[in-house]
Structures are given as C-alpha cells and as structure tokens.
Amino acid sequence: MLSLTVAQRLELKARAHALNPVILIGNAGLTEAVLAETAIALKSHELIKVRVMGDDRAVRGAIMEQICEQLDAAPVQQIGKMLVIYKPNLDATMPIKKAPRRDKKPLTKKQLANR
Numbered sequence: 883m884l885s886l887t888v889a890q891r892l893e894l895k896a897r898a899h900a901l902n903p904v905i906l907i908g909n910a911g912l913t914e915a916v917l918a919e920t921a922i923a924l925k926s927h928e929l930i931k932v933r934v935m936g937d938d939r940a941v942r943g944a945i946m947e948q949i950c951e952q953l954d955a956a957p958v959q960q961i962g963k964m965l966v967i968y969k970p971n972l973d974a975t976m977p978i979k980k981a982p983r984r985d986k987k988p989l990t991k992k993q994l995a996n997r
Contacts, residue, residue: 883954884950884955884968885956886968894959894968895958898929898958898966901929901930903932903933904927904931905923905930905931905932906932907934907935908935909936912949917949917952917953920932920949920953924955924968925969925971928968928969928971929966929968930966930967931964931966932949932965933964934964945965946960949965949967954969
C-alpha cells in the first residue's frame, strides 16, 4: 500500500472534491469484477471516488484497505459512503503540488469577522 505525506493528501483531497464516483460497490461487496474495474479506472484517472452502498462503517473501511492493498494504491479520504483512492500512473504522472503557503501578514478585523 502506498503512503502519502500530509501535503500530498491535502492536494489530492482538493482535486477529488469536484470528482464524481466512477465505481459503485453494491450489496455483493468487493468482487473480482469490481476490483478489475477499479484497477482500470485508477490506471486511466489516477484519482477516483468509490461509492459503497453498505451501511456498516467498518465494512467500508475494510473495503478501502483491501482495494489499496491489492492494487498498491493509497487511501486519500473516507467520508461517509464515499472513498477517495489514488494510484500514480507511472507512464504519465500528474505532479502533486504543495499546498500554497499563506503569507505571514496577520488577518484584518474584517477578514476575521468573515470566518
């Protein structure tokens, strides 16, 4: 299983925000066919969202771990029934940028009030 730094994970979360799920895992769970489709999707997109229809949180976490271990991918995020998974395509990898650092100026009163 791949591991990511905190900065990489933040960048991937930001990129995944606008994505729609490409894999749906139903009541049958994680089958070989679903795993094969997930591998194809990861190869073409690098970063994907997976929707798991089950209600059990532990099962969803186990599915994410199983996908990441078998496909040598990295877990990015799990929110509810949505899983975000990343596997770099070695042929044409999109670079993971560092999160931009905020300048060191203190916030104004107006900026603090808008938070």
